[in-house]
Amino acid sequence: RFLSRVPLGNELNFLLQQHVTRSLPASDSDFRRRVSYGQRHIDWVTQVGLPVHDGVFFEFGAGRDLTGPLTFYACGVQRQIVVDLSRLVKPTLVSGAVAQFQRFGEELQTPRVPQHTVSGSHQFATGNLRRHYGIEYLAPADARKTRLPANSIACITSTHTMEHISPSDIAAILNECRRILTPNGVMSFQIDYQDHYSYFDPSISAYNFLSFSEEEWNSYSPATHYQNRLRHRDYMELFDRTALKVVRVECKDGDDRDLSTVAAIRLDEKFQEYTISELAVRSCHVLLVKTNHNSTHLPA
Numbered sequence: 001r002f003l004s005r006v007p008l009g010n011e012l013n014f015l016l017q018q019h020v021t022r023s024l025p026a027s028d029s030d031f032r033r034r035v036s037y038g039q040r041h042i043d044w045v046t047q048v049g050l051p052v053h054d055g056v057f058f059e060f061g062a063g064r065d066l067t068g069p070l071t072f073y074a075c076g077v078q079r080q081i082v083v084d085l086s087r088l089v090k091p092t093l094v095s096g097a098v099a100q101f102q103r104f105g106e107e108l109q110t111p112r113v114p115q116h117t118v119s120g121s122h123q124f125a126t127g128n129l130r131r132h133y134g135i136e137y138l139a140p141a142d143a144r145k146t147r148l149p150a151n152s153i154a155c156i157t158s159t160h161t162m163e164h165i166s167p168s169d170i171a172a173i174l175n176e177c178r179r180i181l182t183p184n185g186v187m188s189f190q191i192d193y194q195d196h197y198s199y200f201d202p203s204i205s206a207y208n209f210l211s212f213s214e215e216e217w218n219s220y221s222p223a224t225h226y227q228n229r230l231r232h233r234d235y236m237e238l239f240d241r242t243a244l245k246v247v248r249v250e251c252k253d254g255d256d257r258d259l260s261t262v263a264a265i266r267l268d269e270k271f272q273e274y275t276i277s278e279l280a281v282r283s284c285h286v287l288l289v290k291t292n293h294n295s296t297h298l299p300a
Contacts, residue, residue, distance in 0.1 A: 025096045038067070038075070039071060039075065042071075044188050044285070045287070054078075056153050057081070057153070061164070062137070069135050070135075074112055081148070086139060089137055091121075097114075151182050153180045165228065193230075210267055210279060233274065
């Protein structure tokens, strides 16, 4: 909460991530995992016939080291537009990710390997990203109103970002994505439904946040670490209301132990209308296309 309210809170949070939690720069195992997420996006969109060498990719929520966009480049994507709500990217971290690609290039088996570092000022670094990798990094930028031309983006991706966006803003972003996507384009979203505090607090489960009322949860979900707690069913309804058609979806459902864990939680009334199985879904990857509705701004 403190970091969400003070000036330069993002910078302070970055220093804590570097020197206290040591989550940045990414470890080799974290790097490989993030690359696998990007490769999975590429696999899915190519399987439905989208040529990655043609057209523009758009990603919202790229993070500090741009491992995802660099993975897309390594897989053959020629041009990308990448946006963040605030300026999160760190040139030193991007250069570190490039070095990891070079170390693990043979293991990753990508068509090409990033070669150019991008250290220096933000302006210098973003210029090098554009020049060497075809990545246009825009921040601060609002994914709800991109100002990009209609029907100009071939593929839209998001990796573990949507769970950090409010439901009303997700609806606005989806409407904008629908507007800028080409008629034959696709959207590939990976979403994490788990309580993110459980990643570093072993005393709680991935479903711990289901026990809190909305008012209680607001005190634990500040802007710097916001989690919307939407379940898989909620996202499917959002996609439907935004005139997006699901063409492929794979979920990581809860196992028997997860179902028992959820059943033992004293659920807040907000979640009591869901089945145990619905609440226990841990994550999903979904591929979407536009339907034939004429309106690009359908009600959320």
